Each structure stands twice: as C-alpha cells, then as structure tokens.
Amino acid sequence: xxxxxxxxxxxxxxxxxxxxxxxxxxxxxxxxxxxxxxxxxxxxxxxxxxxxxxxxxxxxxxxxxxxxxxxxxxxxxxxxxxxxxxxxxxxxxxxxxxxxxxxxxxxxxxxxxxxxxxxxxxxxxxxxxxxxxxxxxxxxxxxxxxxxxxxxxxxxxxxxxxxxxxxxxxxxxxxxxxxxxxxxxxxxxxxxxxxxxxxxxxxxxxxxxxxxxxxxxxxxxxxxxxxxxxxxxxxxxxxxxxxxxxxxxxxxxxxxxxxxxxxxxxxxxxxxxxxxxxxxxxxxxxxxxxxxxxxxxxxxxxxxxxxxxxxxxxxxxxxxxxxxxxxxxxxxxxxxxxxxxxxxxxxxxxxxxxxxxxxxxxxxxxxxxxxxxxxxxxxxxxxxxxxxxxxxxxxxxxxxxxxxxxxxxxxxxxxxxxxxxxxxxxxxxxxxxxxxxx
Ligand code: NAI
Numbered sequence: 001x002x003x004x005x006x007x008x009x010x011x012x013x014x015x016x017x018x019x020x021x022x023x024x025x026x027x028x029x030x031x032x033x034x035x036x037x038x039x040x041x042x043x044x045x046x047x048x049x050x051x052x053x054x055x056x057x058x059x060x061x062x063x064x065x066x067x068x069x070x071x072x073x074x075x076x077x078x079x080x081x082x083x084x085x086x087x088x089x090x091x092x093x094x095x096x097x098x099x100x101x102x103x104x105x106x107x108x109x110x111x112x113x114x115x116x117x118x119x120x121x122x123x124x125x126x127x128x129x130x131x132x133x134x135x136x137x138x139x140x141x142x143x144x145x146x147x148x149x150x151x152x153x154x155x156x157x158x159x160x161x162x163x164x165x166x167x168x169x170x171x172x173x174x175x176x177x178x179x180x181x182x183x184x185x186x187x188x189x190x191x192x193x194x195x196x197x198x199x200x201x202x203x204x205x206x207x208x209x210x211x212x213x214x215x216x217x218x219x220x221x222x223x224x225x226x227x228x229x230x231x232x233x234x235x236x237x238x239x240x241x242x243x244x245x246x247x248x249x250x251x252x253x254x255x256x257x258x259x260x261x262x263x264x265x266x267x268x269x270x271x272x273x274x275x276x277x278x279x280x281x282x283x284x285x286x287x288x289x290x291x292x293x294x295x296x297x298x299x300x301x302x303x304x305x306x307x308x309x310x311x312x313x314x315x316x317x318x319x320x321x322x323x324x325x326x327x328x329x330x331x332x333x334x335x336x337x338x339x340x341x342x343x344x345x346x347x348x349x350x351x352x353x354x355x356x357x358x359x360x361x362x363x364x365x366x367x368x369x370x371x372x373x374x375x376x377x378x379x380x381x382x383x384x385x386x387x388x389x390x391x392x393x394x395x396x397x398x399x400x401x402x403x404x405x406x407x408x409x410x411x412x413x414x415x416x417x418x419x420x421x422x423x424x425x426x427x428x429x430x431x432x433x434x435x436x437x438x
Pocket of ligand 1: 205206207208209210211212229230231234252253254255278279280281282302329330331332373374375376377378379380381382
C-alpha cells in the first residue's frame with residue numbers, strides 16, 4: 001500500500017528527477033478525517049462567484065460563513081464556488097470564461113471548485129447550458145488534479161436550496177479529497193441539522209475489511225453506535241473493533257438465510273437502524289469463458305442478493321428508522337466494466353440500479369438510498385494486484401494516485417448525515433476522476 005512515486009514526487013531531492021523523467025507527479029492530497037465540526041472552514045478563505053441571474057450565491061455565502069469560512073476575497077483561496085445557475089443561454093456561458101480563471105488561479109494546492117448548475121432548466125437551450133456546466137466541470141477537474149485539487153458540479157433548483165449546506169460542506173472541504181469530476185443532482189428537501197448523529201445506530205457489513213474498518217471507525221467518531229458485521233472467521237478482529245469504537249460485533253455470513261433477521265434483532269433494542277452500509281463485497285475474477293458457475297454465484301450472492309435479502313427482512317421488521325440512510329458500496333467496475341469481472345461488474349451495476357429505484361420507494365419516509373462507487377483504493381486487495389497493472393490502475397485518474405479507505409469512509413459519512421437529505425438515488429464516485437467509465 002506504499003505509493004513510492006507519490007513519495008518521490010514530493011521529496012525535495014527526488015522531485016527534479018521525477019520531473020526530468022517526465023513521470024506523473026501526483027501531489028500529496030490535503031485530507032480532513034476528524035469528526036465533523038460546526039466550524040469546518042475556520043481559517044479558510046472561500047470565494048463565491050455570482051453569475052448574472054443565478055439564485056444560489058447568497059445561500060452559498062451564508063452556508064459557508066456559518067461554517068466558519070472567510071469571504072473577504074483576500075489571500076489564497078481554499079475553495080471557489082461558482083453559481084452558474086443563471087447560465088441558461090449560450091451567450092451566458094462566456095461568463096465562465098471571463099470570471100472563473102482569475103478565482104481558480106488563486107486556489108491553494110488541493111483547492112476545491114464547486115459549480116452549481118440549474119437543475120430546473122426550462123427548454124432545450126437552458127438544459128444544454130446546464131449540461132455545459134457539467135462538461136466544463138469535468139475538464140476543469142482534470143486541470144485542477146495536477147495540483148491535487150478537485151472540481152465537482154451540483155444541479156439544483158431553487159426548491160433544493162435548503163438542502164445545499166451539507167453538500168456544500170462536503171465538496172468544498174478536504175473531506176472530498178478523492179472525489180472529482182462528479183455531478184450530483186440535489187432534490188427538494190427541508191433544511192436539516194448538521195450534527196444530528198449522536199446516538200444514532202449504524203450497521204456496517206464487511207466491517208473488518210479495508211474500507212469497512214475505517215468506515216465503522218468514522219461513523220463511531222461522529223457519535224454513532226455501530227453494529228459491526230463480518231464473517232464468523234473474523235470474530236476476533238470484529239470484537240476488537242467493536243470494543244475500540246464502543247459498538248457491537250455481529251459475526252455473520254450475510255448470505256445466510258436468516259442474516260436479515262439477525263441484523264433486525266441486533267438493532268431492535270436500539271429502536272432500529274439509522275444508517276445501513278452494505279459494504280461487504282468479494283471478487284472472483286476470471287474471463288467469462290473460463291468463469292465457473294460457483295465463481296459467478298458467490299459474487300452475485302454476497303454483493304447483490306444478500307443486500308436484497310437483508311433489506312427485505314429489515315423492511316418486514318420495519319427496522320429502518322424514519323430518515324434513515326442506506327448506502328451501497330458499488331464500484332467503478334460496475335460503471336466502466338473490467339475484463340475478468342463480468343460477475344463483479346454485474347453485481348455492482350445492479351446496486352446502482354437498486355439504489356435508484358429503492359430511493360424512490362422510500363422517499364416518502366425521508367429515507368435516502370445512494371451508492372458509493374470507489375475507484376482504485378489503496379487496500380490489501382489492490383496491493384495484491386501485479387505491479388504493472390497496479391501502477392496503471394493507480395495512475396489513471398486526474399489525481400494520478402490511488403485513494404485511501406478514509407476517502408471512501410468520508411463519502412459514506414457525508415451521505416449518512418442528516419444534512420445530505422437532498423441526495424438520494426444517486427451514485428457518488430470516489431475515484432479521483434478515474435478515466436475509466438468517465
Ligand atoms: P475487503 O476485501 O478488504 O473487505 C470486504 C469485507 O467483506 C471483508 O472483511 C470480508 O470478510 C467481508 N465479507 C465478504 N463476504 C462476506 C459475507 N458473506 N458476509 C459478511 N462479510 C463478508 O474489501 P474492501 O476493499 O474493503 O472493499 C469494501 C467494498 O468496497 C466492497 O464491496 C468492494 O467491492 C468495494 N470496492 C472496493 C474497491 C477497492 O479498491 N478496495 C474498489 C471498488 C469497490
């Protein structure tokens with residue numbers, strides 16, 4: 001899990017050699033993984049650019065200032081928010097070219113750019129312009145990546161403004177270090193308290209794995225009681241994790257016929273589950289012609305069928321609390337496909353479709369359902385990939401490096417929060433703007 005090029009490119013004596021050899025020069029990314037603070041942006045300067053006719057700039061300034069951001073316009077910037085909701089004609093797009101470069105030029109390394117596009121665009125020209133903002137974002141993200149920065153886009157309508165504070169906080173902060181070139185749609189929702197996590201109950205499956213363990217720790221750090229689920233063979237590690245974070249351990253094979261019932265029973269004394277993270281997953285890679293039926297079945301069973309069965313059991317037991325958050329771990333393999341992973345890609349794409357439709361079904365109870373799709377994450381799993389294949393996988397993104405499990409955990413923690421209620425039925429990629437399936 002060591003990225004030697006990242007180390008060398010950021011070491012004073014070695015950096016000139018890396019440059020001379022024309023090797024990729026990834027930057028060390030600024031990350032924030034501490035529990036959420038009401039003053040997330042204390043000591044940080046942010047600039048909000050207001051496009052003609054836009055409706056979001058005032059809410060952005062207010063939202064960022066209330067989280068401690070400085071808006072004086074002085075010094076180097078941590079983030080730039082571009083209110084492009086008023087860009088609804090082809091002519092108006094020139095505003096991007098006129099205004100954005102000078103602000104972006106003042107960004108510090110690992111700076112953030114967030115563009116807001118009109119999610120309520122009326123007519124073909126306005127819809128095209130909103131999409132132009134997304135295209136602009138994706139290219140800007142590739143440029144920003146050279147300095148460890150990111151750019152992302154949110155589509156929103158005026159009715160979604162009350163739900164903007166949470167996503168604004170995530171995309172403008174160092175919590176989204178490995179999320180870039182993404183576009184999410186914010187739905188209409190009421191404002192929600194930012195820090196309403198204390199005492200809530202989370203369930204994380206695959207909790208002793210590379211991403212699961214950091215996710216369980218992260219949710220516990222935000223004040224949640226975490227029920228840690230993993231196969232019985234990991235019972236000792238599961239116990240140690242649960243003890244460390246003040247949660248409970250549930251050794252369980254999620255493909256067991258009574259897995260959903262066992263999870264429902266585990267959360268019942270706590271009144272149900274507030275945050276459900278379907279994280280357990282396996283790979284059994286082989287090209288389709290050589291793949292055995294057992295390899296196909298086992299991947300579909302763990303990655304997809306177990307999710308369906310657990311949710312069905314939780315629904316029957318009415319165990320999902322109102323305003324619950326459900327998060328399914330998909331993969332960019334489920335978006336781009338990958339040779340040797342027909343089983344895995346099918347299961348992960350299934351979760352993306354599942355999250356879309358289940359979100360609709362549960363919307364009237366305030367429950368959100370989303371997928372998180374990691375790209376190349378530095379875990380024991382990716383460390384086992386042969387060197388050359390690993391190097392390619394790791395560098396093929398705008399940030400020229402792999403992500404950390406903590407990056408995925410931050411994305412999950414963001415979607416788990418009360419103030420992410422405007423995001424549902426969507427897939428958030430944590431992939432450094434991977435060039436695969438972009
Ligand atoms: P990992 O292999 O480190 O952890 C997976 C965990 O799931 C393990 O602790 C394992 O014991 C558990 N598990 C497997 N089968 C189970 C079963 N039947 N019942 C209960 N638990 C079971 O994997 P990692 O890297 O932490 O991945 C977590 C999730 O993220 C997975 O769904 C994976 O597909 C997904 N993902 C990971 C990527 C990466 O680069 N590491 C990239 C894209 C997606």
